Amino acid sequence: MNKKFSFVLMAILLLSTKMMSQTIPFGVQGQLLDRMNNNPSNSQIRTQPQNQANVGRRTITTTPKQKQNYDSLMAERKRNAGEIANEDTAVYNLRKRIFGYSIFNNKTGTFEPNLKIATPKSYVLGPDDELIIDINGYSEDHYNLTVSPDGYVKINRIGNVYVAGLTIEEAKSRIISKLSQIFVGLRKEGSGPSSTNLYASISLGSIRTVNVTVQGEVLFPGTYSVPSLARVMNVLYLAGGPNQNGTYREIQLIRNKKVIATIDLYDFLTAGIQKNDVNIHDQDIIKVGVYKNRIEVKGKVKRPALFEIKSQESLTKVIQEFAGGFTEDAFKELVKITRYTNRERKLIDLNAALMDSFSPQTGDIIQVESVNQDRFENKLTIVGEVFRPGQFALEGSPSLLKLIDRAGGLKENAFLDRVLIQRINPDLSKTNLSVNLKDILNNKSKDIPLRREDNVSIFSILDLKEGYTVTIHGEINLKRNDIILDNKLDGSNKLESNGGKVSSSQENAIKSNTDKINSENNAVQIESEISEELKSNEAANQLINRQLKLTLPFVEKMTVEDLILQAGGLRESAATGVVEIVRRKKNLADNTPINSQIAEIIRFSISKKLQLDETASTFELQPYDEVFIRSSPNYELQQFITIQGQVVYPGVYGLEKKDERLSEIITRAGGLNRQAYPKGAKLIRKIQLTEFEKNRRTEQLNEIQDNFTGITAPREQAIANKTKETIGIDLVKALKNPGGEDDLYVLEGDIIDIPKEPQTVKVSGEVLYPNSVKYLDGKSFYDFISEAGGFTSSSARKRAYVLYSNGSVKRTKSFLFFRFHPKIEQGAEIIVPKKSKVATGQQIVSVVSIFTGTLTSLIGIITLIKATSN
Numbered sequence: 001m002n003k004k005f006s007f008v009l010m011a012i013l014l015l016s017t018k019m020m021s022q023t024i025p026f027g028v029q030g031q032l033l034d035r036m037n038n039n040p041s042n043s044q045i046r047t048q049p050q051n052q053a054n055v056g057r058r059t060i061t062t063t064p065k066q067k068q069n070y071d072s073l074m075a076e077r078k079r080n081a082g083e084i085a086n087e088d089t090a091v092y093n094l095r096k097r098i099f100g101y102s103i104f105n106n107k108t109g110t111f112e113p114n115l116k117i118a119t120p121k122s123y124v125l126g127p128d129d130e131l132i133i134d135i136n137g138y139s140e141d142h143y144n145l146t147v148s149p150d151g152y153v154k155i156n157r158i159g160n161v162y163v164a165g166l167t168i169e170e171a172k173s174r175i176i177s178k179l180s181q182i183f184v185g186l187r188k189e190g191s192g193p194s195s196t197n198l199y200a201s202i203s204l205g206s207i208r209t210v211n212v213t214v215q216g217e218v219l220f221p222g223t224y225s226v227p228s229l230a231r232v233m234n235v236l237y238l239a240g241g242p243n244q245n246g247t248y249r250e251i252q253l254i255r256n257k258k259v260i261a262t263i264d265l266y267d268f269l270t271a272g273i274q275k276n277d278v279n280i281h282d283q284d285i286i287k288v289g290v291y292k293n294r295i296e297v298k299g300k301v302k303r304p305a306l307f308e309i310k311s312q313e314s315l316t317k318v319i320q321e322f323a324g325g326f327t328e329d330a331f332k333e334l335v336k337i338t339r340y341t342n343r344e345r346k347l348i349d350l351n352a353a354l355m356d357s358f359s360p361q362t363g364d365i366i367q368v369e370s371v372n373q374d375r376f377e378n379k380l381t382i383v384g385e386v387f388r389p390g391q392f393a394l395e396g397s398p399s400l401l402k403l404i405d406r407a408g409g410l411k412e413n414a415f416l417d418r419v420l421i422q423r424i425n426p427d428l429s430k431t432n433l434s435v436n437l438k439d440i441l442n443n444k445s446k447d448i449p450l451r452r453e454d455n456v457s458i459f460s461i462l463d464l465k466e467g468y469t470v471t472i473h474g475e476i477n478l479k480r481n482d483i484i485l486d487n488k489l490d491g492s493n494k495l496e497s498n499g500g501k502v503s504s505s506q507e508n509a510i511k512s513n514t515d516k517i518n519s520e521n522n523a524v525q526i527e528s529e530i531s532e533e534l535k536s537n538e539a540a541n542q543l544i545n546r547q548l549k550l551t552l553p554f555v556e557k558m559t560v561e562d563l564i565l566q567a568g569g570l571r572e573s574a575a576t577g578v579v580e581i582v583r584r585k586k587n588l589a590d591n592t593p594i595n596s597q598i599a600e601i602i603r604f605s606i607s608k609k610l611q612l613d614e615t616a617s618t619f620e621l622q623p624y625d626e627v628f629i630r631s632s633p634n635y636e637l638q639q640f641i642t643i644q645g646q647v648v649y650p651g652v653y654g655l656e657k658k659d660e661r662l663s664e665i666i667t668r669a670g671g672l673n674r675q676a677y678p679k680g681a682k683l684i685r686k687i688q689l690t691e692f693e694k695n696r697r698t699e700q701l702n703e704i705q706d707n708f709t710g711i712t713a714p715r716e717q718a719i720a721n722k723t724k725e726t727i728g729i730d731l732v733k734a735l736k737n738p739g740g741e742d743d744l745y746v747l748e749g750d751i752i753d754i755p756k757e758p759q760t761v762k763v764s765g766e767v768l769y770p771n772s773v774k775y776l777d778g779k780s781f782y783d784f785i786s787e788a789g790g791f792t793s794s795s796a797r798k799r800a801y802v803l804y805s806n807g808s809v810k811r812t813k814s815f816l817f818f819r820f821h822p823k824i825e826q827g828a829e830i831i832v833p834k835k836s837k838v839a840t841g842q843q844i845v846s847v848v849s850i851f852t853g854t855l856t857s858l859i860g861i862i863t864l865i866k867a868t869s870n
Helices: 002-021 026-036 064-086 090-097 168-179 232-238 265-271 315-322 400-406 437-441 504-519 532-536 538-546 560-566 662-668 691-704 713-720 731-736 781-787 841-869
Strands: 130-137 141-146 152-155 159-162 198-204 207-216 222-227 246-255 258-263 284-290 294-299 305-308 334-340 345-351 365-368 379-384 390-393 419-424 430-435 455-458 469-474 483-485 495-497 525-528 548-553 574-584 599-604 626-631 640-645 651-654 682-686 724-728 751-754 760-765 771-774 801-803 809-811 813-815 818-820 829-832
Touching: 090 305, 130 168, 141 152, 152 168, 159 168, 168 198, 207 232, 222 232, 232 246, 232 258, 232 284, 246 265, 246 305, 265 315, 294 315, 305 315, 315 365, 379 400, 400 437, 400 455, 469 560, 548 560, 560 626, 640 662, 662 731, 662 751, 760 781, 781 829
Parallel strands: 207 284, 294 365, 379 455, 469 626, 640 751, 760 829
Antiparallel strands: 130 141, 130 198, 152 159, 207 222, 246 258, 246 284, 294 305, 334 345, 334 365, 379 390, 419 430, 419 455, 469 548, 483 495, 483 525, 525 548, 574 599, 574 626, 640 651, 682 724, 682 751, 760 771, 801 809, 801 829, 813 818
């Protein structure tokens, strides 16, 4: 049963195959049979769908050796290019000046062949080229055929077809002729109508690599493996282009010992046309010879460079086409040429009319110079008091009045009695012409004709007058006393800060005031009269706010009140009863006797409110008057002190009078409370020192320093820069005897500190265990030292001292071999300094003096005893 079924199935299959052969082309039948029999296609004939990804993709076929040679050659080229670019030699500089050199040595450019272009009809097939064949119509098929080393492509069921050496068009005709044997009615695509409607298209797929030799005057001569679609320019780029001796005008392509093309690179460099840039073949030779004629064009041309010229090329062509033409400032009437003769050089001055007929020779240097930048053929200049000063053309302004009219006319402050015209003579010397413009305007004199390069100056009446000013000092109410505003008569403005930053709102206010001052042509100068040394303390800051000076231009009939208004008015502290004016002493007549008086002092009073009534002064100021506004004699700002500690009402208190004492302040604070310890009260006072005083204090500390003190430079600096100091006071005596010598005056910023009654004594410095010890009445100095562990081996016992709670200090005193230590009180601190290891010369002298004195005393006592006994 199975055998019968298999026989029937085979019969059906043969019958269907026979039916298919009547409608399907023979080639397709064979392919279908191959697939049914699992017979793989030939390696050179690959049938694949049209939409497969690699269909139509063009690649380069290279052998491993070709790729290795190409990669090594490109690596060598990049290395050499880097060395050439880095070398600073005359050869490299010469190469850069050659026209066209940058095309082949531009790092960003490329001359790689385009593999996506349509296959050139003149392309000659060779081994390793790939042909892509597409058959479309009532039957569809696709072939990828690779040219074998023998020059054949193998088509299944047709056989080998020889295509090597044929152009792509010739190969198409031969292959379609062969395929028409199995595809009835097959014709080339685009060849016209056909009854069978079956077309074949053949294109170039992957391409082969060919070897091309570049020889002669190029940067990197050698043999290059390049794609078969490459052109001469592609290979020249790989070889670096012509070197400093290579020609750009006659590059030869040699094939089979014949020159088939000559390339002139200037066609591409000047017009963008690539003539004779043909496809290269395997074993082609590109020869770059030595240049024949080279000239240099320099100066005012758009493309100065070294150019290679052919015979019969005129200088006009060189300048216009090669050098890009003249620049805008070039002197075109005359070109200077330096030429080499057989023995020396010579100069040629060539007029513009002869450039078309002039043929440069090799080695010529063409110099195009610039027009004269300093000369104008028709320039006039007018400066000064006209509305539009500047430069004008002579044609539109041939006379003085016409020039003034073109410059916008005269300003109101123009000085018409004398106008200066600076004129250049034929020999280029200068001369001045003085003109009375007032007479010309009144038709009393004729208008002055002008010449080129004339310079007309019209002066201002204000420039001919001295800049009179008046100044006010003292208690004036300027809004920003730390700003110097210097607005000089020449119109320049300057803002400076004497301390602190100016906010944006303050800057806007200053700017508006500046604009107002500028509009009135005022010269303003505000400056502080206080030295930099006084700026470090509060009292000086108060003085800075008071001692100000304002300088303004003098105006006719200006009174003192007018000047005060421009200064912002008066301060609260101003004394209007005494205003002082210092006026220059002038000797107007020649016969005025000379005396010792150098100024005139004028004193009077003014109205506090500056009103125009009977109380206002009618005193008019004169140029250079200096006005002084004094402060009130008893005017003082409020002063405050602070009481802290054990009083009934601690806090801040304002001073009532200049000579207020400690006892009075304590009484105002309600007196001492029960916990107060008046013996420990201390007064802390601010130190107000100038920089000079601080430096002087540091110098004094350095002078008295000795090695026993252990004081170091940082310590000295800290002492010198102290801002507060503690004053030892005896508050008990001050309260018992008000107004006595212990009842001190208090000053602004003082702090009176009254502590609670302390119960301990602090022991510090060179003791074994520095700490605080309980105070017991009757204990001696050594008792407290003993409770702190006693002295150390480095203790300076003679220099021990006691710091009391009120800020006073007492030290240990010595007489002969006896020491008298200070009395210890509650809250005191015993300080034992460290002994110095090295004694100074002064200390040695002191010890020797003490020893000598002691020895002398002993000898005197012994002598006295002997005398008494006798």
